[in-house]
Amino acid sequence: xxxxxxxxxxxxxxxxxxxxxxxxxxxxxxxxxxxxxxxxxxxxxxxxxxxxxxxxxxxxxxxxxxxxxxxxxxxxxxxxxxxxxxxxxxxxxxxxxxxxxxxxxxxxxxxxxxxxxxxxxxxxxxxxxxxxxxxxxxxxxxxxxxxxxxxxxxxxxxxxxxxxxxxxxxxxxxxxxxxxxxxxxxxxxxxxxxxxxxxxxxxxxxxxxxxxxxxxxxxxxxxxxxxxxxxxxxxxxxxxxxxx
Amino acid sequence: xxxxxxxxxxxxxxxxxxxxxxxxxxxxxxxxxxxxxxxxxxxxxxxxxxxxxxxxxxxxxxxxxxxxxxxxxxxxxxxxxxxxxxxxxxxxxxxxxxxxxxxxxxxxxxxxxxxxxxxxxxxxxxxxxxxxxxxxxxxxxxxxxxxxxxxxxxxxxxxxxxxxxxxxxxxxxxxxxxxxxxxxxxxxxxxxxxxxxxxxxxxxxxxxxxxxxxxxxxxxxxxxxxxxxxxxxxxxxxxxxxxx
Numbered sequence: 001x002x003x004x005x006x007x008x009x010x011x012x013x014x015x016x017x018x019x020x021x022x023x024x025x026x027x028x029x030x031x032x033x034x035x036x037x038x039x040x041x042x043x044x045x046x047x048x049x050x051x052x053x054x055x056x057x058x059x060x061x062x063x064x065x066x067x068x069x070x071x072x073x074x075x076x077x078x079x080x081x082x083x084x085x086x087x088x089x090x091x092x093x094x095x096x097x098x099x100x101x102x103x104x105x106x107x108x109x110x111x112x113x114x115x116x117x118x119x120x121x122x123x124x125x126x127x128x129x130x131x132x133x134x135x136x137x138x139x140x141x142x143x144x145x146x147x148x149x150x151x152x153x154x155x156x157x158x159x160x161x162x163x164x165x166x167x168x169x170x171x172x173x174x175x176x177x178x179x180x181x182x183x184x185x186x187x188x189x190x191x192x193x194x195x196x197x198x199x200x201x202x203x204x205x206x207x208x209x210x211x212x213x214x215x216x217x218x219x220x221x222x223x224x225x226x227x228x229x230x231x232x233x234x235x236x237x238x239x240x241x242x243x244x
Numbered sequence: 245x246x247x248x249x250x251x252x253x254x255x256x257x258x259x260x261x262x263x264x265x266x267x268x269x270x271x272x273x274x275x276x277x278x279x280x281x282x283x284x285x286x287x288x289x290x291x292x293x294x295x296x297x298x299x300x301x302x303x304x305x306x307x308x309x310x311x312x313x314x315x316x317x318x319x320x321x322x323x324x325x326x327x328x329x330x331x332x333x334x335x336x337x338x339x340x341x342x343x344x345x346x347x348x349x350x351x352x353x354x355x356x357x358x359x360x361x362x363x364x365x366x367x368x369x370x371x372x373x374x375x376x377x378x379x380x381x382x383x384x385x386x387x388x389x390x391x392x393x394x395x396x397x398x399x400x401x402x403x404x405x406x407x408x409x410x411x412x413x414x415x416x417x418x419x420x421x422x423x424x425x426x427x428x429x430x431x432x433x434x435x436x437x438x439x440x441x442x443x444x445x446x447x448x449x450x451x452x453x454x455x456x457x458x459x460x461x462x463x464x465x466x467x468x469x470x471x472x473x474x475x476x477x478x479x480x481x482x483x484x485x486x487x488x
Contacts, residue, residue, distance in 0.1 A: 007394055010254045014392040148258040150251055152419040175396040175443050182430050183423055199419050 002138040003165055005158050005176035008145040009103070012110055015140060019114035023137045025128065025161060026111055026119050026228070028144035029153040030200050031082050032104025034121035034216045035067075036239055038084040041123070041222040043093030049119075049228065050100050050236035051109040058235075059098040068100035072207055075100070083212050084123075098236075103144040108228055108237060111142060117228040119239055122157060124222040129164040131225035131242050138173075139165065141180065152183070152198040153216075156191065159184025191217050246382040247409055249402050249420035252389040253347070256354055259384065263358035267381050269372065269405060270355055270363050270472070272388035273397040274444050275326050276348025278365035278460045279311075280483055282328040285367070285466040287337030293363075293472065294344050294480035295353040302479075303342040312344035316451055319344070328367075328459050342480075347388040352472055352481060355386060361472040363483055366401060368466040373408040375469035375486050382417075383409065385424065396427070396442040397460075400435065403428025435461050 006012050027033055040047055048064065050056050053075055056066055067080035074081030080091075082101050099105065111117045115137055120128040132139050141161055143154035159180035162172060172178055187194035192213070195201050204210055224241040231238065250256050271277055284291055292308065294300050297319055300310050311324035318325030324335075326345050343349065355361045359381055364372040376383050385405055387398035403424035406416060416422055431438035436457070439445050448454055468485040475482065 007251065008255060008258075010258060011252060011392065011394065014252075014254060016393075148255065149260075149418070150255065150420045150423070152423060155419075155423065172441075174393070175399075176394045178441065179394065179396060179399065179423065179427055183426055186426050186430065197416075197422065 001136060001170045002173040003141070003162055003170045003177050004173045005141040005143070005162065005180050007143050007150050007155060007176050008148050009107055009110060010148040012142065019111065019140060021115050021137060023116040023118065023132055023135055023139045024111045024114040024142050025132070025139065026104065026107045026117060026142050026144065027121070027154045027157050028101070028104030028107065029121055029157050030204065030216055031084060031212055032101040032144065033119045034123055035082055035084045035087065036099065036119050037121045037123040037222055037226055039087040039092050039097060040226055040239060040241055041224065042087055042089040044087070044097055045094050046096040047239040048098040048236050049105045049108050049239055050098060051105050053100055055235045056098045056100045064096045064098045067097050070102055072102070072203065083209060084215050085212060103146060107142050107144040111228070112230050112237070114140070117237070119226040119228055120161070122217055122219045124220070124224060124226065125160060126220045127223050127225045129161065129168065132165060133168045139170065141177070146200055151200055153195055153200060155180050156184050156187050160188070245380060245414045246417040247385070247406055247414045247421050248382070248417045249385040249387070249406065249424050251387050251394050251399060251420050252392050253351055253354060254392040256386065263355065263384060265359055265381060267360040267362065267376055267379055267383045268355045268358040268386050269376070269383065270348065270351045270361060270386050270388065271365070271398045271401050272345070272348030272351065273365055273401050274448065274460055275328060275456055276345040276388065277363045278367055279326055279328045279331065280343065280363050281365045281367040281466055281470055283331040283336050283341060284470055284483060284485055285468065286331055286333040288331070288341055289338050290340045291483040292342040292480050293349045293352050293483055294342060295349050297344055299479045300342045300344045308340045308342045311341050314346055316346070316447065327453060327456050329456060347390060351386050351388040355472070356474050356481070358384070361481070363470040363472055364405070366461055366463045368464070368469060369404060370464045371467050371469045373405065373412065376409060377412045383414065385421070390444055395444050397439055397444060399424050400428050400431050400438070404432070
C-alpha cells in the first residue's frame with residue numbers, strides 16, 4: 001500500500017491518479033482538525049464541516065451550534081471559535097455543531113470522492129494509524145496549509161503518520177512523503193522548539209492564542225479515529241468517530 | 245532582506261506580494277538549470293529559453309541550435325537534449341542555442357516581472373549567492389519541481405542557497421525556506437545517498453541517464469552567475485553570465 005503526501009491544497013490537483021480508491025487524511029494541526037477531534041472526543045453528538053460561513057448559517061434553524069474562524073478569528077455571532085480549548089465537555093456533550101475554518105474545511109471539501117476520508121491530529125495520531133492500517137487502502141496525507149501555502153506543522157504531522165505507516169508496512173511513494181518524514185525525524189524530540197519560528201506559530205503568538213499550541217501538539221489523548229462521511233449531502237460532510 | 249521559497253510552480257501564485265521588487269532564483273537541478281549553467285560556461289554565445297517546442301522551432305531560421313526535452317526525452321529533430329554532458333565546448337562555443345524543457349523553462353516563463361531572475365544549480369552555487377548578495381534585494385527560491393509536484397533535489401538546492409544567504413545576513417521568511425534548510429542540513433554530507441530514493445532519481449535510473457546525476461550534483465565548477473534577461477521579448481528570455 002502506497003503513501004503519498006500533498007503539501008498544500010494548491011498541489012492537490014497534481015496528485016497522480018487523484019484520490020479514487022484511496023484513503024485521505026486531512027491535516028490542519030493549528031487548529032481545525034485538532035479542534036474537530038477534541039470536540040467529538042468530548043461528547044459532541046454530531047459535527048458537520050462546511051467550507052463557507054453562509055453554509056454554516058443554514059444549519060442554525062436546525063438547532064446546530066455554530067463554530068469557526070476566518071483569518072484565525074472567531075466568526076462574529078458564532079458560538080465557538082477554532083480553539084480546541086473552547087470545546088469543554090459541558091458545552092459540547094450531546095450537542096450538534098457545524099464548523100467552518102479558513103483552511104481545514106476547504107481541504108475536507110476537496111477530499112470528497114476518496115474511498116475514506118479521515119480527520120486527524122496529534123490528539124488521535126495512533127488511533128488514526130490503526131484505522132488506516134485496518135482499512136488497508138493506499139493513503140494520501142493532505143496538509144491544509146495556510147491559504148495554499150506550505151506550512152511546517154501540518155508537514156511534520158504528515159511525517160509522523162508516514163513513519164508509523166511505513167513501520168506498518170506501507171510504502172513511501174513520493175518525495176513529499178520523504179521530505180515530511182525527514183523533517184519529522186529532525187523535529188520529534190522537541191516539537192515545540194522546532195516549531196518556534198514557524199510562520200503560523202508566530203501568527204499565534206501575535207494573536208494571543210499561544211496556549212493552543214501546546215494543546216495542539218499533545219499526542220494520543222483521544223483514542224478514536226474520526227471519519228468524514230459525505231453521504232448524499234450537497235454541502236459539507238458529517239464527522240464521526242470510526243466504528244461508533 | 246528576506247528569503248522565501250516556492251516549492252512548486254503550483255504554489256507560485258500564492259507567494260505573498262508576488263515577485264515585484266524581488267530577485268528570483270529558478271531551480272531545476274535535474275536537469276534544465278544545470279544544463280543552462282554548463283552550456284554558458286562552455287562558451288555558448290547566447291542561450292534563449294522558451295516554454296514551448298513551437299517557440300523553439302521559430303529560432304531555427306535565425307541560426308540557433310535547438311535544445312530541449314519533453315518527459316525527459318530529447319525532442320525529435322533537436323540538436324541537443326537536456327543532458328549537461330551533451331554540451332561539450334567544441335559543440336557549443338560561439339553557438340546560439342534555444343532551449344525548452346518540461347519544467348525549468350516554464351518556471352522561467354512565470355518569473356517574468358521579477359526585478360532580477362537568476363538561473364542556478366550546484367554548478368554555480370557560490371557564484372549565484374555572491375550575485376544575490378551584491379544585488380541585495382529580497383529573494384525567492386523557485387523550485388521547478390516535476391509537473392507541479394514537489395521534488396527533493398530542487399528543494400535541497402534551495403536549502404543550500406538559504407543556508408549561504410542566511411550566513412550573508414538575509415532573513416528566512418517562510419516555512420518553505422525553513423523546511424528546505426532543514427532538509428539540506430540532513431542531506432549535504434551525502435547528497436547522492438540522500439537522493440537515492442527520490443522520485444526523479446529513480447526515473448533517471450529507468451531512463452539510463454544515471455551518470456547525469458553525478459554531474460548535476462557537482463558543486464561550484466562554474467564561477468559565473470547566470471541572469472535571465474526578458475528584455476522586450478514577447479517569448480522567452482535570454483540567458484547570460486552576469487557582468488559579462
